[in-house]
Amino acid sequence: MNDIDFKCDEQGCVAADCTNEGCSHRTSSRSQKAKASLIARLNRIEGQVRGIKGMIEKDVYCDDVLNQISAVQSAMKSVSRLLLEGHLKSCLVSRIKAGEDEVLDELLETIEKMTK
Numbered sequence: 001m002n003d004i005d006f007k008c009d010e011q012g013c014v015a016a017d018c019t020n021e022g023c024s025h026r027t028s029s030r031s032q033k034a035k036a037s038l039i040a041r042l043n044r045i046e047g048q049v050r051g052i053k054g055m056i057e058k059d060v061y062c063d064d065v066l067n068q069i070s071a072v073q074s075a076m077k078s079v080s081r082l083l084l085e086g087h088l089k090s091c092l093v094s095r096i097k098a099g100e101d102e103v104l105d106e107l108l109e110t111i112e113k114m115t116k
Contacts, residue, residue: 028091034082041079043110048072 030038049072055065087107095103 030086030089034086038079041075045072045075045079048075048099084110086115
């Protein structure tokens with residue numbers, strides 16, 4: 001399962017332990033190792049972003065701040081690539097095998113957003 005838990009009630013999906021048949025939320029299964037790796041990367045990125053905020057607060061030279069922003073963007077792209085790889089090898093394959101060919105259109109839209 002992903003890091004977001006949902007619960008369905010009469011108003012829809014809102015938190016953990018879904019049992020409603022009509023619920024449309026989706027989750028992904030990741031190995032503990034993959035999840036830990038992604039979380040570690042995101043924690044480092046979070047620290048970098050806090051560092052950038054501190055640089056702004058301290059009036060650090062713009063070029064230095066921009067270099068740190070570039071590093072964060074690169075790290076986020078790396079996380080995106082890892083998630084995309086997992087999605088292709090797991091979620092996408094499973095849904096295509098289940099006859100859900102519309103997942104290809106969803107993937108194309110996601111790739112388009114990623115490459116903007």
